[in-house]
Amino acid sequence: MLRDWAGAWIFYSVLPLPPGVTPRFERIARFAPWVGLAIGLLEAALWQLLAPAGPLVQIPLVLALGISLSGGLHLDGLMDTADGLAAPAERRLEAMDDSRVGASGVQALLVALLLRAAALAWLGPLAPLALVWASVWARVSPLFAMQWFPYLRQSEGTAAFHLRHWQGLLAELVPSLLLAFALSGLLLGLGLSPWAGLGWLGVLPAMLIPWVLGRRLGGHSGDSYGACVEWSLSWILLLLAVSAG
Secondary structure, eight states: OHHHHHHHHHHHOOSOOOTTOOOOOSSOGGGHHHHHHHHHHHHHHHHHHTGGGOHHHHHHHHHHHHHHHTTTHHHHHHHHHHHHHHSOGGGHHHHHHOSSOOHHHHHHHHHHHHHHHHHHHHHGGGHHHHHHHHHHHHTTHHHHHHHHSOBTTTTSSTTTHHHHTOOOHHHHHHHHHHHHHHHHHHHHHTTOHHHHHHGGGGHHHHHHHHHHHHHHHTSBOHHHHHHHHHHHHHHHHHHHHHHHO
């Protein structure tokens, strides 16, 4: 499990890997939320550090940090998936493979980031807690996509290895659930009991987004897994802002 975690750390972030751990990439999707926890904590720390500067500085810099720490991996999938959805059904995979970004991809990127900016402005001082929860649950979203829908590219896709080593939804969710319960327990211990429960609302977009995208595409690919993360992240933040506000 430690090697799978190390593989997830390398694959899903640009953060340096601790020495002495040899990564393995067979079952990394189950540990993506743990990487999300690290990214969310760093975003939350930057938000707090920039508090004297106000939200006009906090929001763009925190968003830029999150994108940078993930290497833009999921945003690329978001844009490619949007271009694929805009194409005729028989050309969707071709459009998603095209290295050029179309108008639909640019629009999807802008909408996703604007949703996050609005949510963070709404959350204000509560943004650090929401950033952590959203970063975790958004990376659970692809697990539902892998369970519920076929892989569109069969065996030749770059993300096909996820399904080759798939052990069922329950087994894949165990690390994420352990993390979520531990996070809830920590918040309870810190006297932040409302957020111990409120953060679990993030599972709703994490389940709904892969279902909607899977229905429209007829399945999922590596690109749409990334789109699941990015759309879930935006909608989780907005949901938490509405619920906490």
